[in-house]
Amino acid sequence: MESPTQSNRVLINANIRTLDPANPAAQALAVRDGRILALGRTDEIRALAAQFLPHAPVLDLQGKTVLPGFIDSHTHFLAGGFSLLAVDLRGARNPAEFVRRIADRARLTPRGEWVRGGGWDQETWPDSPLPHKQWIDACTADIPVFVTRTDLHIGLANSAALRLAGIGAGTPDPAGGEIYRDPATGDPTGILKDAAIKLLEAFIPKPSPDEQATALRLALAEAASHGVTSVQDVTDWKNPSWSEWELFRSFRRRHELTCRIYARLPLVDWDRARQALPAFEFGPAADPWLRFGGLKGFTDGSLGGRTAYFFEPYSDAPGYCGLLQEEMFPEEEMERRIREADQAGIPVSVHAIGDRANSLLFDIFERVAQANGPRDRRFRVEHAQHLLPEDIPRIAHQKIIASIQPAHVIDDGGWAERRIGPERARFTYAFRSLADAGVILAGGSDWTVAPLDPLLGIHAAVNRTTADGRNPAGWQPEQKLSVGQAVAAFTTGAAFAEFAETEKGTLTPGKFADLVVLSADPFTVETSRLREIQVLKTIAGGRLVFDS
Template structure:
C-alpha cells in the first residue's frame, strides 16, 4: 500500500558491507526438529541438499550424507522457507534509511523525532513514515501546524503507517500550490480545519499533489535501498517476498542485481499500474533462475481503513459523513483485466472495505466471463488475488472459492487494527473482518504477508497474529472474533505453501520434499508447540535459499 512518491527521497546511505549471498553448497541439515509441511510425513530427522535441491528428507538411517558438509541446527527448528506474500521491498529499504516514526507513542514524541532529524539533516525536504495515531493520547492525526513547530520553515512530508495518507508542512503545501480552493483528485481527500484551510493531511490520491516536492533518488541510492531491504528480510528469516507495487521502472535494476548475485531472496514482482500494458505485451519475466520473477500487476480499488479511505457499503460508524473512497472505476479496470487474462498476467487488486472487495469480486467475475478459458494461456488456472480482503460480507466468502480468488491477507493488521476497527466499522461488520479461518475452511488459498513497512515485517509476529489474534501485549478486546484465529498447521501453510501457490511455484517451493528447492527457515523456537505468547520473542537462526546460507545466527 505504499506510495512510490513517499519512498523516493535521496538519502546518504552508508555502503552495505556484508555479502548478500554465499556460494551454493551441498549440505546435510540435522540436530533439531524439522517440520516439512507435508501432511503424510510432517517431520524429518535429516535433510540432504545437492545443487540447491532437496534429495532427502526423512530419517537419519539411510540418508545419503557421506562426504557432505554438516549444518548443525543446534536445537533450532527448521521449516520450509517462509515467504512474505505481500510487502513493499522498496519501502522496507527506505525505512532503514529515512526518518522512521514507527513506534511513536504520541504526537509529542513523533515531533521530537522530527526535530532531531531536522537538526541532523539541515538541508532539503524531510520525508519519513510510520506514524499512526490510534494509540496516541492526543487521539488525532498529525497536522501541518505540528510539523511547522517541529521543523520551522522546512518542507516536510510524513506518511502515515499505512501509506494511504501523508501530512505535509505549511511550506510544502505552499510549494505545491495546495490552497483552500484546491480540489481533491478522484479517489483522494484534502482534510481541512475549522476555518476551511488545508490542515496538511492528504488522503490516498491527494498525496500526488505534493509528488513534485520529493527529491528523486538516483540509481545508486535506489540500489542501496533494495540492498538494505533484502538484508533486513534475510535476517528476519524470510526466503522470499512478493513485492507489491514494484515500480515498473525498477524492474531492470532488480534483474541486474539478481544477475550480479546481489539478491539473496526470491522476489516475485507485482508491478505498478504504469507498467501494466508493457508487461502484458511482453509477457512474464524470469531471470537468475527464478530469483526475480515479474508476472503480476498490482491495482487499487479503494484506500485504507485507518485513514477512512477503505470503501464501505454503509458509512463509517465513527464518521457518518463518509463511506470511504474508491480509487478507480470498472471502466478503467476492465481493459487491464481482460488483457491480463489473454497474456497470462496475474492480477492482484488492493481491496480493504466491503464495498471495495465486493466491487473487485464483481469485476473479476465479469472479466473471467468475457475471456473464455480457451483464450487464456493458463486456462482456468489464473490465480488472481485480492490484496488484503480485509472487510468482507460473509455472503461473499463463497466467491473466493468458486471463482476462485486467492485471499492475500496480513495477520498483523488484525492485531493492530483491533484498537480502532470496532469504532470504524461497528460490531456487525466485524463478522466479516480479518476472516482468515472462515476463508481457509472453505478451501480458499490464504497467502500470508506482512504489508511491511506498514507493519514491522517479522514472520514471527505474523505467525503469532494468525494463531493468537491478540496484540503483542496479549490484549484482544471484547468479541474480536477469536474464532477467526487459525491452527498452527494452517498458519504454517499461510507463510510457506500458499505463497508458493500464489506465485505459481508450489511444485518447487513451500514444503520440504525431495526435488524441491532448498529454501529453509530455522527459528530458535518451535512454532508448532511453543506457547503462543512466546512466539514474538523468538528469532531467526538460519535462512537458506537455493542451498545458500544468507543468514546465520547459530
C-alpha cells in the first residue's frame, strides 16, 4: 500500500464515468493533493500533468472503467473486521453443517475464550428449524458459544454461555426482547432475541485494544478490496464506552485510515452523554477522513427473527405482530430524543423493518419537523424494508432518505412470503416504488449482515435474483432498479445522505479523488453479468489502497 503522502496521480486511457451530469465522461484525470484537479482527454491531461504534476505516477488503464469510489451507507464496520476472525456460518446449508463449523472452531479455541461468529440463516435449511443449544452442547463442552443469525437480531448461546450469564428458566424476558424456552420445562433453548442478547453480552470478554486494531485493519482492507472509499457506520452499537469511536480517532491521528468513516453513535446515548458528543460538521470545515455523523436509533428488530413490527400478524405465527425495541419504551421517549437531537442540529437515522415500525417512525419524523420548523435535516430511515403503499408518498413528501440494503433481497426473497404472505411482499424492498416517488436512495450492505460488496448490492437491486435459484427473473421484479439508479444509490445518493454531495459521489474537479477501477462497465454489460465485474484498483484521496 502506498504512503499516505502519495496523493498526486494521473490516470489515462480510461473509460471514466463521472456521474456528473455536467461532464459525464472522460478519458483521463489528474489528482493533486488528494483531490481531482482535472478531467479530459488523455492528451489534455498528459499535457497538464507535465506542467503541474511532473513527478506524479501515471496509471494507463487500457480502457478499463472508472467510477466514483463506492459509499456504503450502512455498516457495522469494526464488527465486520471481527467477523473475518470468527467462525463463519454464512452459507451453512443445513443444521449438520452449522454444528460442524462450530465444532471445528471449538476444537481450536483455548479454554477461557468464547466461540463467536455468525451469519447462519435457518430459513435456508430443510423445514427451517431454529437452532437449539442441545445441537452444540456436546461438541463445545465448557467453551461458551454465542453465534448470531445473519440479521444480528437473534443469536444462539450454548449451555456454558447461558450458565455464565445466569440465564435460566426463571429469567424474565426483557422489554424489547425474548428468551426462547422449551414449552414443557420453561428452560431456555439458547435462542435470544434483540434486547435479550444484552443479558448475555455483558459476560462476553471485551476485546483488547490490540485486538480491536487488528479487526479495524482487516475491515479497512476488506473495504478497499471492494472499491469502498467511504462508510456510514453504526458505531458503538450497544457499547456505551464509545471505544470504536476512540479507535477510529486513533487511526485518524496516525493517518492509517484508508476509508472515510461517517460514524453514527447510539441515539439512546443522547440522554446519557449528550455533552460529550462530538460536533457535527460538514463541508470544507469537516475532517475529510473521520466525521461524527449524528445519532442512530432502532424501532424494531428483523423479519428473520420475527421481531420486525407489523400491523397484521405474521402469516406463519398467527396472532403475533413482532416486537418494538426497548428504546421505544416508555412511550414518547423515542420522539423526545429525536426532537431534542434535531433541535441541536444533529442528524438522526432510525432502523425500521416492519410496516408498522416504519409508519410509527414517519409519524414521529413528521411531528418533530413540525415542532422544530423547516431546515435541511435529512432524516433517514434505515432499511425501510416493509412498507404500506400509502407511506411511500409520505417518505417523499417529508424528504426522508431511504437507506437501503439491496443484497438482503438475495437471501430474504427466498422465504419472506412464508413470513408475511404475497400481498405484503409486494412492497418489501420496494426500491423502484421509492425511486419513482422521488425518494433519495442511499445504498449500503449492513455488513456483517451481508458482504461489504457494493457490486453485489448493485446486482441485487437490478436483478433481484435469490440465493435459492427460484426467481431467475427476479423476486418482485417490478421493484427492480435500473443500473444507473443502483449505481447512484452507492455514490451520489449515499453522498447526499451524509451531507457530503459537494465533496464526493461524483468525479468532479475539486472533489475527493476517491475512485474505483472495474474490470467491465456496469452500464454496458448484460445485467445478468453484473455479478461478474471485479474491482481492479481502489484509490482513496489519491492514494492507491487496493491493487488486484
